[in-house]
Amino acid sequence: MKRLLLLLPAIVLLGCEIHVDESPDVSYLQMPGMEGRDLPFSSAVQVGNTLYLSGNLGNIPGTLDLAEGGIQGETRQTLENITAVLEQFGSSMDNVVKCTVFLADMAEWGAMNEVYKTFFKNPPARSALGASGLALGARVEIECIAVVD
Numbered sequence: 001m002k003r004l005l006l007l008l009p010a011i012v013l014l015g016c017e018i019h020v021d022e023s024p025d026v027s028y029l030q031m032p033g034m035e036g037r038d039l040p041f042s043s044a045v046q047v048g049n050t051l052y053l054s055g056n057l058g059n060i061p062g063t064l065d066l067a068e069g070g071i072q073g074e075t076r077q078t079l080e081n082i083t084a085v086l087e088q089f090g091s092s093m094d095n096v097v098k099c100t101v102f103l104a105d106m107a108e109w110g111a112m113n114e115v116y117k118t119f120f121k122n123p124p125a126r127s128a129l130g131a132s133g134l135a136l137g138a139r140v141e142i143e144c145i146a147v148v149d
Contacts, residue, residue, distance in 0.1 A: 055143040071108040075115040091146040096124045102131040102141040
């Protein structure tokens with residue numbers, strides 16, 4: 001009887017057809033106006049119903065100028081930029097499941113967090129780390145993973 005119980009999973013699997021999709025549907029997406037800039041990254045990559053956003057800074061859209069207001073102004077602009085990318089590609093801040101926050105100075109964690117938490121009804125999973133030399137001299141960079149509606 002014990003041997004039969006050990007063989008039961010194998011017997012059940014013999015009657016099943018297993019299908020593995022080896023070529024997921026992948027789309028490399030650029031925000032409007034970014035296509036001709038020869039950037040070495042996509043604004044987002046969609047695999048199935050999951051959207052992977054590149055890191056976003058607190059720059060004013062269409063410029064390389066960072067938002068004024070220090071870490072809080074940059075954090076607000078960064079999250080507004082993320083909101084725009086998500087909405088452009090069929091998602092929203094409500095569908096963000098994971099963020100990674102890069103800070104130029106970990107001492108600014110509390111001030112960044114005050115703004116960050118206002119953008120999420122349900123806070124996504126999150127990691128954070130100190131980083132040296134963010135692009136454009138930014139104080140914060142945030143990347144996200146979201147589900148597409």
